[in-house]
Amino acid sequence: MEYIVTQIEYFTKYLESKWIRSAPIFYVMTGILLSSINSLLSKTLGMNANQIVFGRGIIVCIIGKLVTQQQNINLYGFDAGIYQKLLLRSLIGCFATLLFYTGLFYVNISEAQVLMQTTSFWTTILGIYILKTEQFSWRLVLNFLFCFMGIILLVQPPFLRKLAGEYEIADEKQNQFLGCLILLLSSMLFSLVQVLIKNLSHNVNQLVIPQYFSITSIIFSSFLATCNPDMIWRVPSVGDLIKLCLIGIVSYLQQLLMNRAYMKGNLTEMAMLGQTQLIYGYLFDILRGAHISFLSICGSILIASSICKRILEKNKVQDQLSK
Template sequence: MDCILETIQKGIRSLELKQPRYAPIYYILTSSLLFSINSMLSKFVSNIPSSQIVYFRAIIMCLMNTIVTSNQKIPLYGFTKDIYKKLFMRSIFGCLGTICFYSGIMQVSVSEGQVLFRTSPLWTSLMAIYYLKTEKFQKSLFVNLILCFFGIFLISQPPILLNMLGYEQIENQQETQLMGIVLIILAAIFSSTIQVLINQLAKSVNQLVILQYFSIISIGVTSIALFIIPAQQWLIPNYYETIILSLIGGTSYFSQLMMNRAYMKGNLTEISMLGQSQVIYGYFIDTLMGTNLSIFSILGTVIILASLIKVVLDKSKSSQQQKGP
């Protein structure tokens, strides 16, 4: 195992030395692809409670991260109370957000889930304005929020819109899809909270330490949920489901590492823009799986993507103005 890890580390160092400009691009595109595959895999175990998916995912991530941190001799203890508090909060929010995501992705298409989850930059901006007080509310953000909510409105395909345009309504399907949309937006809001906490922790601890605490606390939280919540009762997976659950854990871990590396080594604006490639992968996966996407979903996705790209560009412009000439 040590030999494998050493080979991977040498490959990464070689790539970043030979292609410093393109290495972060490779990382974020690979991360987006793995995240999309992860969402697709969860569709194959839709009968298993979301808490159990997160439980298995956390175990796989914890085992893999333990091997990596041991190999690199990264200390996992001995921090201040403030750091432990932030690690705990990041882990709890991360666990709740992950449960919401896997619960929601079962009820919407992969592409819809991807674009709704990618709305986290909007919620991060609102948090920076009203909670952190590090940004000011601007008209451009208000316009982006309106566009985003309109896109979500189209994806949800409300009865009033279908009636106006003469489309047939399937009540149970609409209720299920609406619940999925709400859960994934909640996951995006949790993700924006996590981003703030990670930014605060990044200066004090290694990114692998954050992943380790997240995995351990997720195991504890989901273990409790599986025994006390009737809807999340434990189901014994068969061999096929066990393989899928293991793949979900593996793709989650490598997706996280690739994304973190991309943001560490690349241009923030460029990486954020390329992160939207998840939606393209999502549409490709939906096509392979034979998912029927309505014109409303496609139009809503395009509108949300446009608003998110505008947010990224506005933030880039604002940061450049603050730095000055």
């Protein structure tokens, strides 16, 4: 493990010294691909969402412990305020992750990923009404309306399906609505997580945060399995066990790459590149033979467009303030 970490450090330093601009782009594109692979593995895994959170937590905890130990990163000795933020971030993040894997069972990978991109809008709402770091504007309202219209198309209400000439199946309609609702709630919670991470990043090493999150995931999912018989775990097959291990590894690497990308690259550029996740999502849906609705495609385009427009507007405001 020490050899692997050393080689990764060497490769990272070499990449950032030779290609200063290209390195963050490589990080974000690789991180997005890993995120899509994570969704694909979870979609094809024969386990409930709670067991996925538990297994992922164990793998991330083991990897994180080995990495932080090799890097001599202190995991303890913080003041009470930091511990409270770490615990709150871990609990909210754990519940949001559980909701994500639950919602993923009901919708396509591409639909799940575009709904999770709405996190930026919920973060903006927090910034306006709670943190007071954002300002209300009619352009923002217009972006929200476009995003909301996209969400409605993803939900695929019956009257729109009839207009599009698509057959309506009761179970499919119910699952689509439930999946979208769960994923939107997950996206809202992840917006809270982003705010907490931003506050914690100035006080602890970035490798400390996923370590506390993984431990909380193990405890939280174990508690749910004890309380709810529907979440009792089953013994995984060899194939499922391999997939579960890959989910943990991919999740850990994806977090590190995305954090590094936002640290070293232009925030606007990284956020815009993040929308390419939708391409991976549709590619994996096509490869696994999933039915892709015309309404879903239109909704995804509307949401992605509104997010990109919001990113560009925010960057323009920041540029004006810096002058």
